[in-house]
Amino acid sequence: MAEYPQLLHTVLDAVEVRELAEFYRRLLGLQYRPGDDPPAGGEDEADWLVLTDGQGNRTLAFQQVERLERTTWPRPDVPMQLHLDLTVPDREALEAQHRRALDLGAELLFDRTDDPDEPLYVYADPAGHPFCIFVA
Structure with a gap:
């Protein structure tokens, strides 16, 4: 793992x-x-x-x-937008990192772990920015 x-x-x-x-x-x-x-x-x-x-x-x-609306940062009307792709080597690591992400305060937004080719989870971090963890 x-x-x-x-x-x-x-x-x-x-x-x-x-x-x-x-x-x-x-x-x-x-x-x-x-x-x-x-x-x-x-x-x-x-x-x-x-x-x-x-x-x-x-x-x-x-x-x-x-x-795509342009960001108005530093005004909060339209925040900066991006997402991060994070990888793990296998499904066992994916499940371990899923638990860690939730324990650290991530919110699960989407579960696509039933995909045989590219299982993944999509989360929002504590500030609301999206990121994915998937099997590479």
Whole structure:
């Protein structure tokens, strides 16, 4: 059993997935995960993209949404929005980390542990930010 879940990458919602991924790729000197590069001359229909560091470690991911209100931070009208994906090696570790998350104050939002390919739990942290723990 893993003592702690591992951070996989940070996921940012975006109306224009490629545009936001490209901004961060350039700003931070990251690379696209193999297969996520912009298409050569074709129409880009990406709804999920991942950026990696120089060693191939995932750092940021971007997922398509239809609408996204810009944050008004530091005013609280529209808070900052993101979620974290945390991984564990197997179902036993998933259940152990599930209990730990709840004990530490997380609120269970969604249980998809019946998925044979990617069992997961989705939680809200004590401040309300969502995160997932799933079997990698």
